[in-house]
Amino acid sequence: INSKLPHVSTTIFTVMSDLAREHGAINLSQGFPSFSTDDHLKSLIKNAITNDHNQYAPMQGLLSIRVSLSNLIHNCYGAIYRPDDEICITAGATQAIFTAIQAIVHPGDEVIYFTPAYDCYEPAIQLAGGIPVPISMDVQNFAIDWDLVKQTISNKTVAIIINTPHNPSGTVMSKEDMLCLQKLVVDHGLICISDEVYEHIVFDDNKHMSAASFEGLKERSFIIGSFGKTYHITGWKTGYCVASKVLMKEFLKVHQYLVFCVNHPIQVALAEYLKTPKHYLELGAFYQRKRDLFLSLLKDSMFKFSPAQGSYFQLLDYSSITNEHDVSFAKRLTIENKIASIPISVFMSNDNTKKLRFCFAKKDDELIQAANILKAL
Ligand code: PMP
Ligand code: GLN
Numbered sequence: 001i002n003s004k005l006p007h008v009s010t011t012i013f014t015v016m017s018d019l020a021r022e023h024g025a026i027n028l029s030q031g032f033p034s035f036s037t038d039d040h041l042k043s044l045i046k047n048a049i050t051n052d053h054n055q056y057a058p059m060q061g062l063l064s065i066r067v068s069l070s071n072l073i074h075n076c077y078g079a080i081y082r083p084d085d086e087i088c089i090t091a092g093a094t095q096a097i098f099t100a101i102q103a104i105v106h107p108g109d110e111v112i113y114f115t116p117a118y119d120c121y122e123p124a125i126q127l128a129g130g131i132p133v134p135i136s137m138d139v140q141n142f143a144i145d146w147d148l149v150k151q152t153i154s155n156k157t158v159a160i161i162i163n164t165p166h167n168p169s170g171t172v173m174s175k176e177d178m179l180c181l182q183k184l185v186v187d188h189g190l191i192c193i194s195d196e197v198y199e200h201i202v203f204d205d206n207k208h209m210s211a212a213s214f215e216g217l218k219e220r221s222f223i224i225g226s227f228g229k230t231y232h233i234t235g236w237k238t239g240y241c242v243a244s245k246v247l248m249k250e251f252l253k254v255h256q257y258l259v260f261c262v263n264h265p266i267q268v269a270l271a272e273y274l275k276t277p278k279h280y281l282e283l284g285a286f287y288q289r290k291r292d293l294f295l296s297l298l299k300d301s302m303f304k305f306s307p308a309q310g311s312y313f314q315l316l317d318y319s320s321i322t323n324e325h326d327v328s329f330a331k332r333l334t335i336e337n338k339i340a341s342i343p344i345s346v347f348m349s350n351d352n353t354k355k356l357r358f359c360f361a362k363k364d365d366e367l368i369q370a371a372n373i374l375k376a377l
Pocket of ligand 2: 011013014029030031032167
């Protein structure tokens, strides 16, 4: 077969989660909560099914969930997105990202993104016939060199993908970053795809900077979120895209033929749940406590780290322990020490980072057990 993605193999998340299962390891690799979601949300979905919301939902998503989302975004970022023509409910952020890319990338168009990068961007660009243009972040602090971005923009560049809070580094973009991005996007007539799936998971004095809060960016951005991250329901695969009417019109042309619409009872349950804002408001403190629990136990370990500013991922630098390649060290830790993590070299071209990503969206006893094993290395 003439593969359209000859270099793609099984994702590292599947590889490491399978290895964790096979060896009975604590799974801090794939990013998903190991604890349960709210019983109230579970009962809402049961009601939605019992009350027969079991046929196709409207193509763009239920109006009630779009209205709730529009209010939520307005409360958080002061931005107005019209429920009728600027919001679409998607089958997770992954589908939203794929759809946005398909909607705007023509063959030969260049799309800039920053590495280490979440793994679904590159194949989506390639499947649209576009040319992926990765720019490396500084591997020490994961900062973006905006002068380099400016130099990299060509007359074929159509879009820049950003991700804040960032997977896998846990860094968040600053206001200055967003202003630099905005200037480039506006000056060069580009489109921004802003992956903000961890928008409500931000720690300490950091603040999430949404593209929605910057007028020039808002006009030219697809902003993508995931209910999975915010409500501990990654398996429900429900997310959304908001964008200006002009961009959303193109997005919907692809969406209606990719999935047409997404899971109806889940939308009914979430629409109701979103009316009570307390869950996402508590999320930062909830995960900050887990981050601090994990890191407090690693304080005197051989690992070096800067506490994550956001997301539910913590990088640990193991260069004082071994010189081993991160993929091989991550596999050995899983098999021999029963702790699974994600080697971050798979998200970038720099193969020599000596950093592993640990997901702390896990039960406290798992975090304690894992940290005690890591501390003994
Ligand atoms: N973007 C990033 C940065 C992610 O970490 C994830 C999920 N881990 C996604 C997108 C995909 O989200 P979803 O599961 O809603 O498709
Ligand atoms: N986004 C999750 C992570 O970063 C994994 C999702 C997946 O397995 N595709 O771990």
